[in-house]
Amino acid sequence: MRQNQARRAALLDAAIDVLAREGARGLTFRAVDAQAGVPGGTASNYFANRDDLLTQAGVRVYEHLEPDAETVARSLEGTRDRERVKQLMHELVERVSTYRAGYLALLELRLEATRRPGLRDVLTPRIRADVDANIGYHLNSGLPGDATAVTLLYLAMNWLIVERLTLPGVFGEEQARELVERAVERLIPEG
Known part of the structure; x- marks a missing residue:
């Protein structure tokens, strides 16, 4: 090779x-x-x-989706409260949604993994590691919310991104922003 x-x-x-x-x-x-x-x-x-x-290709998608050091550092600036979590979720949805080809390719890879055990064996630990890294980062950063809340936000934001990229007419831009706000308010405790 x-x-x-x-x-x-x-x-x-x-x-x-x-x-x-x-x-x-x-x-x-x-x-x-x-x-x-x-x-x-x-x-x-x-x-x-x-x-x-x-x-x-799946590995490469994740290389593109990983936030750079500047984005990670910026996420730690300011107060660490529910409002900051809202900002971070808005930034996440926007950042991932702008890499349309990569996210759609990842969806295709996930579907293909249902038919290809070898691909599933590669994607499963990679995506599990991504979830664990998000949980660990959130908990270690001092942001409010527990592991379950972070997992639920991960699931909610991912599906919102799927809707934005595949059927953008289901939720308009304003409604999508509102949904992010409400999800954080329901999952992350005040203070």
Whole structure:
């Protein structure tokens, strides 16, 4: 397998775009090569097989979704109260929603994982680690709320993002903002 990391990253980004646009069934080496604008056969030089491509695309989505150090540092600024949790949830929904292709690709990968045990074996611990990291970060940061509240917020915000990206007419922008506010108010104690 080839080791040019910039080319590998570009191919994985192309795979994410193909997944978002065509779904898992449309993800072929040929489609990735075309999306990346590289000669035919390039993707097959970097990935052992389609399962390898699917798995590594999932890893790449998370590389893009991870907040950078500046975003993490900014999240710790100011008071650590319910209002701050509201701000953070609004920022999360906005940040993740702006990476439309990645989030839609991740949804495709999750669906494909129901049919591919190997992909499920990769995604399950990765997503579990993401949930655990969110809970740990929240609890260690001094923000109000317990592990259950953080888990429920994780689930609620993820589905709100799904609605925004797949059926944006279900909840308008103002209603979506209101739903974030109410979810935090119901799940995070005052003070």
